[in-house]
Amino acid sequence: xxxxxxSGLGTASCIQLTATSEPEGGRASxxxxxxxxxxxxxxxxxxxxxxxxxxxxxxxxxxxxxxxGFLVPKSFGQYxxxxxxxxxxxxxxxxxxAGHETCETCHADVLDKKKDGKHAHVNCEACHGPLAKHADDxxxxxxxxxxxxxxxxxxxxxxxxxPKTFPQVASADHSTGLPCDTCHQxxxxxxxxxxx
Amino acid sequence: xxxVEGFMYxxxxxxxxxxxxxxxxxxxxxxxxxxxxxxxxxVFRVQAVKPTYRLALLTALSFLLVAPLPLQLxxxxxxxxxxxxxxxxxxxxxxxxxxxxxxxLMAVLVLEIWLDYRRDIVVLSESTTGxxxxxxxxxxxxxxxxxxxxxxxxxxxxxxxxxxGIPSAFLLHGYxxxxxxxxxxxxxxxxxxxxxxxxxxxxxxxxxxxMVLYMLMTWSRGRSIDMRCVDTVARYLFYTFIIDFSLxxxxxxHRIYESDESFRSLDFMVHTKLYLSHIVVQIVLGTVTPIxxxxxxxxxxxxxxxxxxxxxxxxxxxxxxxxxxxxxxxIGGQLFSKSFLGYTTYKMGLVTRxxxxxxxxxxxxxxxxxxxxVKLLPPWTERNSxxxxxxxAAH
Numbered sequence: 044x045x046x047x048x049x050s051g052l053g054t055a056s057c058i059q060l061t062a063t064s065e066p067e068g069g070r071a072s073x074x075x076x077x078x079x080x081x082x083x084x085x086x087x088x089x090x091x092x093x094x095x096x097x098x099x100x101x102x103x104x105x106x107x108x109x110x111x112g113f114l115v116p117k118s119f120g121q122y123x124x125x126x127x128x129x130x131x132x133x134x135x136x137x138x139x140x141a142g143h144e145t146c147e148t149c150h151a152d153v154l155d156k157k158k159d160g161k162h163a164h165v166n167c168e169a170c171h172g173p174l175a176k177h178a179d180d181x182x183x184x185x186x187x188x189x190x191x192x193x194x195x196x197x198x199x200x201x202x203x204x205x206p207k208t209f210p211q212v213a214s215a216d217h218s219t220g221l222p223c224d225t226c227h228q229x230x231x232x233x234x235x236x237x238x239x
Numbered sequence: 240x241x242x243v244e245g246f247m248y249x250x251x252x253x254x255x256x257x258x259x260x261x262x263x264x265x266x267x268x269x270x271x272x273x274x275x276x277x278x279x280x281x282v283f284r285v286q287a288v289k290p291t292y293r294l295a296l297l298t299a300l301s302f303l304l305v306a307p308l309p310l311q312l313x314x315x316x317x318x319x320x321x322x323x324x325x326x327x328x329x330x331x332x333x334x335x336x337x338x339x340x341x342x343x344l345m346a347v348l349v350l351e352i353w354l355d356y357r358r359d360i361v362v363l364s365e366s367t368t369g370x371x372x373x374x375x376x377x378x379x380x381x382x383x384x385x386x387x388x389x390x391x392x393x394x395x396x397x398x399x400x401x402x403x404g405i406p407s408a409f410l411l412h413g414y415x416x417x418x419x420x421x422x423x424x425x426x427x428x429x430x431x432x433x434x435x436x437x438x439x440x441x442x443x444x445x446x447x448x449x450m451v452l453y454m455l456m457t458w459s460r461g462r463s464i465d466m467r468c469v470d471t472v473a474r475y476l477f478y479t480f481i482i483d484f485s486l487x488x489x490x491x492x493h494r495i496y497e498s499d500e501s502f503r504s505l506d507f508m509v510h511t512k513l514y515l516s517h518i519v520v521q522i523v524l525g526t527v528t529p530i531x532x533x534x535x536x537x538x539x540x541x542x543x544x545x546x547x548x549x550x551x552x553x554x555x556x557x558x559x560x561x562x563x564x565x566x567x568x569x570i571g572g573q574l575f576s577k578s579f580l581g582y583t584t585y586k587m588g589l590v591t592r593x594x595x596x597x598x599x600x601x602x603x604x605x606x607x608x609x610x611x612x613v614k615l616l617p618p619w620t621e622r623n624s625x626x627x628x629x630x631x632a633a634h
Contacts, residue, residue, distance in 0.1 A: 089389040092382035115325050
């Protein structure tokens with residue numbers, strides 16, 4: 044456990060020696076004592092505790108390096124500062140959005156209504172949500188009904204940070220809680236008139 | 240919208256950096272400041288402050304251990320913080336903090352404390368019993384060598400570490416200032432003076448904290464306060480405070496003179512939303528008053544009792560002032576819109592993850608750690624104190 048040569052009596056006498064020189068002259072007397080005795084051999088032995096400490100540090104760094112070897116994914120850094128395999132994993136995930144062209148192949152009637160209206164450039168799934176499952180199998184997967192009182196304000200609620208040209212309403216005044224589709228037709232929202 | 244005046248961009252209405260981010264530079268500042276006070280004794284050989292040397296080191300350690308906790312709580316997912324060591328991101332100042340922190344903790348503070356306490360640890364490992372003995376034994380690393388030469392080597396190496404430690408302490412806190420100073424989109428933060436101001440305010444807060452802690456602890460142990468020591472510490476506090484204050488005024492004058500496009504907005508903020516915390520608490524109460532009090536002790540000959548009271552008062556005010564400074568930097572920088580047309584309000588939670596309660600716990604926690612450390616490694620230089628009667632009272 045401990046250095047044999049410095050145990051017991053040896054330690055005690057050293058303590059006495061240093062205790063006498065406390066507190067002011069401590070350092071000076073130590074230095075004097077140092078210059079008067081000893082060889083490099085001793086210097087090596089007397090810094091033994093420092094080597095032990097260094098060993099603890101080296102061990103810590105080694106443990107860290109080993110851990111790092113285990114924890115950092117192999118493909119890290121392949122393309123950049125991230126896990127290379129993440130690309131393939133993300134690509135392999137199921138597709139949630141079908142895209143509006145897919146919807147339009149079956150719902151041509153909606154497209155006819157929508158394409159001349161103000162929502163012509165708003166994609167189907169921006170309002171209906173991701174519906175790839177429905178597009179694959181329309182019979183068994185029914186799209187959920189939309190609540191326009193919640194849906195429309197997501198884009199149209201008045202906010203000073205939105206561009207002035209974007210149509211906005213303060214829904215509390217404008218619709219007084221009524222669902223927007225009591226007056227507006229969602230696929231062609233402009234009420235009346237040729238503009239649609 | 241309540242609490243919002245004028246025009247705010249939607250992402251500015253709610254503050255992202257909470258009171259915990261205020262606490263974080265405050266805690267790291269105390270670490271850096273306490274360490275610099277300790278190095279005064281060591282490197283510049285200011286013997287008078289010696290009674291605070293070890294206490295300052297232990298204070299630095301206990302605050303450093305708590306310093307990352309506000310960040311962990313703010314970000315969530317503490318387990319992920321280890322990843323910044325595994326895959327270091329060299330171009331992110333925030334990501335490099337992990338290394339600054341570990342360097343400062345392991346290579347500077349722990350090492351210096353260990354070397355300085357090694358003799359005590361060895362003696363304690365022989366004089367104590369039970370679990371204490373095991374702790375001390377572990378800390379000796381199995382080497383009980385207390386020969387003069389060994390101690391002289393410790394002294395040398397300790398000195399070297401302190402010399403390395405001073406720039407490290409500057410790095411630690413300069414880094415925190417850098418994080419704010421380098422946010423170019425925020426005119427309240429973006430100034431190259433920021434790291435410098437942070438370093439000096441850190442020194443001010445650290446010195447004040449150690450001074451107050453020293454007086455408090457000595458008093459609670461029923462000992463007499465070493466007035467030569469406290470006088471010297473207070474004098475250094477006074478000097479650094481003057482430098483710190485001058486730097487902050489320099490920054491202010493520079494802003495006023497430059498009067499860039501953000502100035503009217505910031506000026507308005509300082510006179511309204513930040514009036515209490517900036518003008519009243521930070522500048523009047525937390526800076527001018529303690530400087531005046533400390534200045535008084537330098538000019539007028541006062542009794543010991545009066546000096547003690549003034550130091551205690553000035554120290555506490557200083558800490559409040561520096562905390563207010565962190566508050567005004569962190570919170571103030573988020574109260575105004577980058578359009579310079581609006582202002583929001585900070586609503587602090589109470590028992591939320593980043594609320595007041597957590598902030599209080601995180602402020603008290605370092606003191607608890609310090610209490611444990613002081614029990615374990617008594618910092619007192621007087622004889623007959625702590626757990627070392629057999630060693631120190633030998634003569």
